Amino acid sequence: MNKKLNSLLFYLLLTIAIFAASSIIKAQNIPEKNHTNDQWKKVFKDSFYQSDEDPPITPKDGTTRSGSLCLVSPGLIEAEGKIWNTRPTFIWQGKLEGISIRPANSQEVLWAETVQDNQQIIIYDGESLKPGHTYYWRVFDSTASEYSFPTLRVTFRVMDVLERQVITQELEKLDTVLKQAKATPETIALAKVKFLAERNLFSDALSEAFTVKNPSTELEDFRSNILERFCPTSKGNGK
Known part of the structure; x- marks a missing residue:
């Protein structure tokens, strides 16, 4: 009887844990089944695309005179x-x-x-x-x-140290939840890009996106769009 009760409690706790992880993933607006689909396009549009009315980013000048x-x-x-x-x-x-x-x-x-x-x-x-x-x-x-x-x-x-610790702890929690949910490396990177971009840490967000190995077509398009977004002249002149 105790063995049956223990087994029942185990499966109940396991179900609760899976449900909790799923809820966190949904709250972060992260694809549950490791499919990024159009998520990279959405991140680019929401966080990196500069509209005339409300530009989220105003890049400094980091180009040579020739634009090469x-x-x-x-x-x-x-x-x-x-x-x-x-x-x-x-x-x-x-x-x-x-x-x-x-x-x-x-x-x-x-x-x-x-x-x-x-x-x-x-x-x-x-x-x-x-x-x-x-x-x-x-x-x-x-x-x-x-x-x-x-x-x-x-x-x-x-x-600074204290500000950095807050970001580090939140990223570690996000990483743990996603790994427990068996998310792919690209899905984890997508979540971190969104997290960092929402906090205006755009360089850190791009670091996550540009270091994923074996990127999907959607992520490759995201990278190309980023380079076109910030370097339209140099891209037009070729590498």
Whole structure:
């Protein structure tokens, strides 16, 4: 009798847990069956598309005079250039030779990387950047020598410790719920993109979208739309 009762209680608790996870997913407006469908289009329209009446983003100038090189993120599509990630993803359109990071109050180069042909993103893999600190990321064209004369320089700032902790905890909860629901990596990325974009952390949102492996056609279209959105001139001139 006790075994039957224990089994009944187990299945009841399991049902409640599954229902709770499903409710959270619905509340986040995330596809339950790992089908992103038109969700990427909706995120692009809601968070990144600039209308004449109510532009959600006003990007800073991150292009060369010829328009052949266009920097997308980080630091160019947020009003304050503020990011959450201490290992950001750098996204651009066009050709460049190298990239480096240094603190805004120092000449020390923290990290430098040579860029491969046709490479359009690179993930920072140096020592974690410090919350509350401001940095420059600098890019160099093919004529630069030993990364001494940057073609472009962009300022960005990692958010303060307490503010960052709140975002980190919420992202961890979201990640846990979705993994328990057996969501695909792309569905998880979609949820995080929406979460971060809603908090005006657009560079962090793009980092999630541009680092998904084996992207769907919809996600590839989203990436193309982002580059067209922020770099229409450079895209028209070709890579």
